Amino acid sequence: MFHKNLIKFRLFLSNNNPIKQFVFHAITEFILLVFSIVIALQIDTNKEKKRQKLQEIIVLKNIQNDILLDTLDVGYNIEFHEQFLENEKMLLNFLHDPSSEKNKNLNFSQALGRPLYSILHQASFSNLQNNNLGAISNNSLKQEISRHYDFFVRVILALENDMSEYQTFPNKLPYFLKYFALGDSIQYLTDHEIQTSQYYNPNYFGRPLVLIDTIGAINDPGFKIIIQQSIIFRQAKIFYYTNFEKRCHNLAEHIDIELKKLE
Numbered sequence: 001m002f003h004k005n006l007i008k009f010r011l012f013l014s015n016n017n018p019i020k021q022f023v024f025h026a027i028t029e030f031i032l033l034v035f036s037i038v039i040a041l042q043i044d045t046n047k048e049k050k051r052q053k054l055q056e057i058i059v060l061k062n063i064q065n066d067i068l069l070d071t072l073d074v075g076y077n078i079e080f081h082e083q084f085l086e087n088e089k090m091l092l093n094f095l096h097d098p099s100s101e102k103n104k105n106l107n108f109s110q111a112l113g114r115p116l117y118s119i120l121h122q123a124s125f126s127n128l129q130n131n132n133l134g135a136i137s138n139n140s141l142k143q144e145i146s147r148h149y150d151f152f153v154r155v156i157l158a159l160e161n162d163m164s165e166y167q168t169f170p171n172k173l174p175y176f177l178k179y180f181a182l183g184d185s186i187q188y189l190t191d192h193e194i195q196t197s198q199y200y201n202p203n204y205f206g207r208p209l210v211l212i213d214t215i216g217a218i219n220d221p222g223f224k225i226i227i228q229q230s231i232i233f234r235q236a237k238i239f240y241y242t243n244f245e246k247r248c249h250n251l252a253e254h255i256d257i258e259l260k261k262l263e
Helices: 002-014 018-096 108-112 122-133 139-162 170-178 215-219 223-261
Strands: 180-181 207-212
Touching: 002 223, 018 108, 018 139, 018 180, 018 223, 108 207, 139 223, 170 180, 170 215, 170 223
Parallel strands: none
Antiparallel strands: 180 207
């Protein structure tokens, strides 16, 4: 039946009259119109996909840059914690055995340490959360990034900034005020390799701490307990910082792999 109708339609078009030509041109224009719409939609789709890909590249690069900046800040804190820890261990050993050769490099100022603060870069991830977390097409990478910020970043910030039991400087300070005094010489604090204004003034200086009541410090069990507690907590911080630093590098590498695929 369909075949017969098709033959009739062809015969209808084969006759040369105005009505038949109008029908032919109308059908042709309709087909061309539909074809043009399909092409236009395809072009728009391709443009949107390209725009989304460029947006994803920008998002991933921004997060990667933040993570790499965090490794610098974390490395800065790790180095100071390691300096403080080394001198805390020597101080505790000194309090138990003042004559030990292990104490010859003991720096009382470093044993007291100083408060440290952790500031990590979260602006790019926060912006992604507030706008469109779906901008990252790789679900596995998206979950890894979310896990990094929702758990590991929070742990580091809480450990260094919020958990008072891990802030041992205030607990040590009363003992140092009791048993130590400032020395006469000026000590320039240039032992740290990072010498940029982003961290501290390299020209900063101070006077070293001098032990003025050796007997009192050695015979004070509370002082020894506080130093030992500080050692334990500082070791925990170094462990978490070091682990976090490794995770940052791994995540940055995973992002780099994804960027190569997108680019």
